[in-house]
Amino acid sequence: MSADFYDFSEQLARLKQQGLYRGRRVVDGPQGVLLRVDGRPVVNFCGNDYLGLANHPEVASAFKRAVDRYGVGSGSAHLICGHGSAHHALEQELAAFTGRERALLFSTGYMANLGVISALVGRGDAVFEDRLNHASLLDGGLLSRGQFKRFRHRDITDLAEKFGDRANKVLIVSDGVFSMDGDLADLPALAALAKRQRAGLFIDDAHGFGVLGKNGGGIVEHFGLTPCDVPILMGTLGKAFGTFGAFVAGSEELIEMLIQKARSYVFTTALPPAVAEATRVGLRLLQTESWRREKLAELVARFRAGAQQQGLRLMDSFTAIQPIPMGDSRRALAVSQALLHRGFWVSAIRPPTVPAGTARLRVTFSAEHDLQQVDGLLDALIGVMA
Structure with a gap:
């Protein structure tokens, strides 16, 4: 007898076990660097609103x-x-x-x-x-x-x-x-x-x-x-x-x-x-408003310099996308969740979005961020990855 077409429980359980299960979080309010996510305030480092125009x-x-x-x-x-x-x-x-x-x-x-x-x-x-x-x-x-x-x-x-x-x-x-x-x-x-x-x-x-x-x-x-x-x-x-x-x-x-x-x-x-x-x-x-690109470049440079000073490995990128290699999907997910508890939202990117064994945190910057928020993220990263 064939399996029940609508029985997805085993597949879903396997995704959770492998650290590949995807979930949604609820954002309340307009997009920006300061969000309210699942009822709690966070600094957003995972959006693509690079110039801060989504709520301009x-x-x-x-x-x-x-x-x-x-x-x-x-x-x-x-x-x-x-x-x-x-x-x-x-x-x-x-x-x-x-x-x-x-x-x-x-x-x-x-x-x-x-x-x-x-x-x-x-x-x-x-x-x-x-x-x-x-x-x-x-x-x-x-x-x-x-x-x-x-x-x-x-x-x-x-x-x-x-x-x-x-x-x-x-x-x-x-x-x-x-x-x-x-x-x-x-x-x-x-x-x-x-x-x-x-x-x-x-x-x-x-x-x-x-x-x-x-x-x-x-x-x-x-x-x-x-x-x-x-x-x-x-x-x-x-x-x-x-x-x-x-x-x-x-x-x-x-x-x-x-x-x-x-x-x-x-x-x-x-x-x-x-x-x-x-x-x-x-x-x-x-x-x-070219200052937005200039500000973005300044933020990225600050982050990369701070990461290097702290011994944090980054991928080779000078754009607003700054990935941090994790390798294992479960580790990437755990670090992402630990950062969220500290008030910083950074996505854990896992297969099939990236090849197997290359899970990473994907840190993204907006011209609306400030230097203090970048430094705060660096401190949080060092704290949860120590």
Whole structure:
């Protein structure tokens, strides 16, 4: 007799035993560096609100005004009756910001990544991806009808060797800033290889926009590259922009192709227009308030210097993502919980989000943190890891 399909007790018990069980905590109040979590105050070191715009008064005011003008819901997909003037204005401003002909809004970054890869890759084509790419990029490659290959992390030589069995067309896909390691793709080398091989290049810069580059233009600006070097660029709006959603920027023909073929764009409801209006303000602040990036860099430098002084091992990252290797999932979870008891919320990142044996604490910084909070976190880390 077959097992009861709905009996999940053994699987759940095994996840708990391995330290891989995931739970949710309830946040009360707006996002920020000071949160109330499960009824207790904590300092938040696990969010992606890198520039502190999620609860910025100008962003919030723009959202409220837009609700009065547009209502709450968008009512339909972009291709039916859901594409409003707020969406259109934001797309134009994002295109100008990235130096590209056009930009296209998606409802989430996950949907943007699935949509791009499935629209541009078909049978007889191939997708080559960095082994540590975000799950949405990997899923896009797996769900595409093309051949799917992964290359060693940031290993251009290994990637070049994948071109031995040449497919019809090849799309190279990589994160810009790797979300769990905090390091950067070797974008100049990726761009050069893509040009030599006449391959496509798609970069997910979700964690680079706003943080990298003099004007917050992300990894492309950081390396001084051009739209010709990186023809397909994705960014999310729920991190440094402070709101919600995602976009893809590129040429006129690329965007038209996505409008025709990206199923996760065609067959889903558009973002609420009020979110688009709030994002327009976030985009302006992201570019004009450079002090936020400067403050973020100062906080990261303070943390890394303090960690080195205390003998605390960090991974090689200069971004707002500062992972602390733990190795064992149960240890990572225990340290995370001990920090929470001391008033600091730091996520324990465990498989399958990261490879087996590489569990870590993922410390993230916001421009809203202050130096005293960074020092407090360092003291707490030394105390719970001693």
